[in-house]
Amino acid sequence: MAAVTFDAVRKVYDNGRVAVAGASFEIASGELVVLVGPSGCGKSTLLRMIAGLEAISAGELSIAGRRVNDVAPRDRDIAMVFQSYALYPHMTVAENLSFGLRLAGAPRAEIDRRVADAARVLGLDALLARRPAELSGGQRQRVALGRALVRQPKVFLLDEPLSNLDAKLRAATRVEIARLHRQVGATMVYVTHDQVEAMTLGHRIVVMSDGVIQQIDTPLNLYARPANVFVAEFLGSPGMNLLRGQVDPDGTALVLDDGSRFVLGDAVPATAGERLVVGVRPEDLRLQALDGDASIEAVLDLAEPVGNETFLNLRFAGQALIARVPPGEVAAAGSALRLSYAPSRLHFFDAAGGGRRG
Template sequence: MASIELQQVSKIYQNNQYSVRDVNLKINDGEFVIFLGPSGCGKSTTLRMIAGLESITSGELRINGQNVNRVAPRDRNIAVVFQSYALYPHMTVAENMAFGLKMRGTPAAIIRQKVAETAAMLGLDQLLHRKPAALSGGQRQRVALGRAIVREPQAFLLDEPLSNLDAQLRAEMRTELIKLHRRLGKTMVYVTHDQVEAMTMGDRICIMRDGYLVQSGTPLEVYANPANTFVAQFLSSPPINLVSCIVRSRAGEIFLELDGGRLIRVSDYAQQHYRRHEGKPVILGIRPEDFHARQHGAHWQPLPFNVTAVEALGAENIVTGTIDNVRFVVRLDRHTLPAPGERLTLYMDPDPLHLFDSHTGDVLSRPASPPFIN
């Protein structure tokens, strides 16, 4: 296994444009880390610098405590799996998996043993004689993984390996990769722009934007405590509702005043904490799933909701509408299917709401352990 550490790592191209800027990150032995972010944020460049496929402009990259800035990719003992399968079309599955070992002069008997063991692990043992053209997308991706596994690297780097697959295959391969990580126990770094992959696969998510590492933490930690509006929006689908409001005090209690005058009371645990922002404009962040058709908590606030659009997804319904002309998107259970133009009373759970600085977008601090986080 391998620990990987980036210390103030940056990448600048010839046009003096930063692709990655001052990234500090420690990836522990056996950890499954996800680099998440939109296209062009620097996540693939970071992965390629770890692999040695991109040079480092400044900073230091350490693997197992050793500086590898000038170590060739072949000497880092790290396997890379790309979005394209990069299989040799004229070779069989067995030959593709064995190719790297053969080039290293590994004895034929050891190659056969490793290919057989890896093929059995990945469910490819009945396909070893086939060529890539006779395989499905998921099977080809498993072959690409198998080619990396037989090398027995100390770490795996995966650059959007599932993006060429359809939705069902992606879900299946997510499960297979999770099982594979548990079985091998090796360090894995996985690049994706897919929030579902990030939330379901990784031990830790590292969210990047414009070359910067914006936030790092376990999936549920980052989801429950986003560092800013970018993270809050990016790590959810549909995105979090972000609404301008002003912190107000009424009869000694703290409320959030929406455009139009609607007041939303802040939860008891955060009353004193948010009082310091009284009179200031802020951005309210409330996720679609924190609106409900029925009141289960005594402190949940009833709000009038005018439906403008409905997406019926079967298991749930995504409903767009307005509260006093302020637009919100809510997620309702499959038993609540309103029609456009209908007026509902929805109940908002105020415990998970976030307040962000209206200028910087950074989250405003709140009590460390609110009751909705275990």
């Protein structure tokens, strides 16, 4: 295990595009950190700089306290798992698992022990004699993970390893990766654009956009206190509802562009007349009112029952809202619904810069 430290690390390509703009943070030894963000945000570039596959334009990158800016990938003691399995089709599972160790000249007994250990951890014992063509997608991904595991590296790097799997296999393999991390206690850096993977796997999450780190925190803290509008919208399924308007003269409501009022309560971190973005999570919009609730009337565009819950796609003051409600019959599309919410559960953001207030 080893810590990975970024100190003002930048990546600027020859055409002037800034892929990573001054990343500074530490991944603790034994921690599983997820890098998440939309396509092109810089997360894979950051991972590839750890691996040594991308040159660092500025700053310093350290692994286990050793500066590795100019260290060749093979000398960094890392193992990488890609979204493509990259298994040798003519080799058995056992041969694929042992290939790197055989190439390095490891003793036969050591190779057999490590392969057996990896197969046991990943449930591959019965598959060791098979070739990749005889395996399912999930089994192939487990072999790819095992090939990294047998090397016993200081750091595991996983670049969107589940993106080629269907939804059911993604969920199952996600559990296996979490279990694997608990068993081996290795330092893992995991890249994904899927915020559900990020929320369920990471000890901490690094949220990126346009090469800039937006926030680093635990999944629960990111969800409860997003640092800005981008994080609020990106994390959560569905993301946070955001309403834009002007604080009324009393400082207790948001006046939207069509004149509708959205009650904010008493503790509003803004002055009267100021533009403000107000966020409310879909689960905080309810069909049943509680004591102290405020309410709005919204028009239902579409109800999406998904079994254990229903998503209501609504329109309020010309702005789209989504409510997450318990399963059950709902009104027809086009109906007006009264939705309640607790003002204490609202989130406030700056209208200009998008940063959190309060």
